[in-house]
Amino acid sequence: MLSKVTIAVIAAVGLMVGLVILSSIPRQSGSPLEKISNFHLEFSKQHQIESAQAGALHTSRAEILTIENNGSATYFLTNSDRNESKEYKFVMDSMDMNSLKSVISETGFMQIPQLDYQAKEGVANFTKYTLHIRIDNEEKTINWVDQSSYGGTIPPIIQDIGSRLDAIISTKIPV
Secondary structure (H helix, E strand, C coil): CHHHHHHHHHHHHHHHHHHHHHHHHHCCCCCHHHHHHCEEEEEEEEEEEEECCCCCEEEEEEEEEEEEEEEEEEEEECCCCCCCCEEEEEEEEHHHHHHHHHHHHCCCHHHHHCCEECCCCCCCCEEEEEEEEECCEEEEEEEEEHHHHEECCCCCCHHHHHHHHHHHHHHCCCC
């Protein structure tokens, strides 16, 4: 039978061996979001309406939101019907910025095929969206229209990111 001292020595040696083994395992520092060194997002919305005179579509209102890696953002609005343009600058807080980066980088969004989801034939009034994202050396551009103007199903992740960006605009830009 082993004495209590022998058991304690064996346990201490086992603990030290365990600590040596654990310390030799490489650790990842920080979250995957912290490893993103280059992030650029450009989101545009174009409100298309059919012109009464020519019967052709024209953009009545265009909105562009640009967000950089450091959280600086610019929102630009052009309203051709009112002949006005406005620009707003703001900074995204780190929680919103991390949430946005996460939904883009960790959901498979960057693996979605680069397709254009066009309005179905005969639609006169709709909103057209373009999202261009660059994360480090990877880029993606997707064009789509509002769901009711499309003849199929737009992937929910695209609609989710569009809704998140609309929410950023509505909370950061004065009415």
